[in-house]
Amino acid sequence: MLTRSGAWTAAAAVGLVALGTWTDYPELVTLGLAAAGALLVAAAWLVATPRLTVVREVRPRRVFEGGAAQGTLTVTNVGRRGSPPLLVSETIGGHRTTVAVPALTAGHSCTVSYPLPVARRGRYVIPPVALGHSDPLRLLHRGRACGGELVVHVYPRVHLLATITAGGPQDTDGQTTGNAPLGGAAFHSLREYTPGDDWRRIHWGATARTGTVMTRHVVVPDEPRQLVVLDTSSASYHGSLFEDAVRVAASFCVAAERSGLPLQLRTTGAAERESSGTALEFLSTVEPDSADRGLAALSGLVRDVVSDTQGVALVIVTGRLDADATQLLMLLRHRFLSVSLAQLVSPDSALPPRPRGVLAVAAPSSERFAAGWNRLVLR
Known part of the structure; x- marks a missing residue:
């Protein structure tokens, strides 16, 4: 696509050729054709797109207000020829961040890091990274999307608050019910032993009195x-x-x-x-x-x-x-x-x-x- 400079160059090419033809002024036509030639050279420069792979990471993916998140891009040239300098764009929360990647020779990689604007709480969906490059005169620009979407959660800022203990103790002797989950340490009642019960929970006194092997039924206590x-x-x-x-x-x-x-x-x-x-x-x-x-x-x-x-x-x-x-x-x-x-x-x-x-x-x-x-x- 045309950059701003490219658009002005294209307009100048058309205008100069038209004006030079109308006024029979060959110098203007020559200038217009030179501008058009620059655009053709720029297009030829962009035809051979470098073969690049991009790995993107965002850390942390969950951050509190006032915290910081950072993006990291690793760009690797997997082609046979060098790649020109690149511009990588990230968009988050309506803010665009552009990162410059230097020229890469074949087989080499570069890792760049950059801060992400995550000051306000919210759920930020980061679209695929836009990887683009242009010709040396910055007349044309070519880009493509790499990778997938990422989500960053910015949590509200948290203050240290004391808790009220009016809800009662949370210990092993708390209130229990028969339908409470098993596996705790709070005694609820006695029941008959069943295969698989922990023999260490057998209540020998109750077993002697009843003639039936009895075990302690322990559960997780109810908690406020x-x-x-x-x-x-x-x-x-x-x-x-x-x-x-x-x-x-x-x-x-x-x-x-x-x-x-x-x-x-x-x-x-x-x-x-x-x-x-x-x-x-x-x-x-x-x-x-x-x-x-x-x-x-x-x-x-x-x-x-x-x-x-x-x-x-x-x-x-x-x-x-x-x-x-x-x-x-x-x-x-x-x-x-x-x-x-x-x-x-x-x-x-x-x-x-x-x-x-x-x-x-x-x-x-x-x-x-x-x-x-x-x-x-x-x-």
């Missing part, structure tokens, strides 16, 4: 679960505070994982994820929604998570909280081991009265929230 609900209604936030709310939700997810608590993340838009890894991946793409009902949908969101045998610690991350939402939290409080409220609000916002029995912290940024939360929990 952490349920994080992120309000994704755009009406709940001012300006960029939704980004801070996403960071706070991510911080709670990581804190639960670090403490060994089973985790579930839900949004008021009905999206759901379990475990810290998938939660962070989801939070890298979540966006506010003007059609989202916000905390008005909370009752339906939590209806299925409370059981008689397993407690749930609820964390709600939102922006502005109206009187109806405050009343709803007070009605739901008795159904959970604990209820925590994280509010991301502008400094001049008027806050409604704190719901009774709810641990609430309001702040204008995720950093200020983390500091206030830790100060409240650890005091």
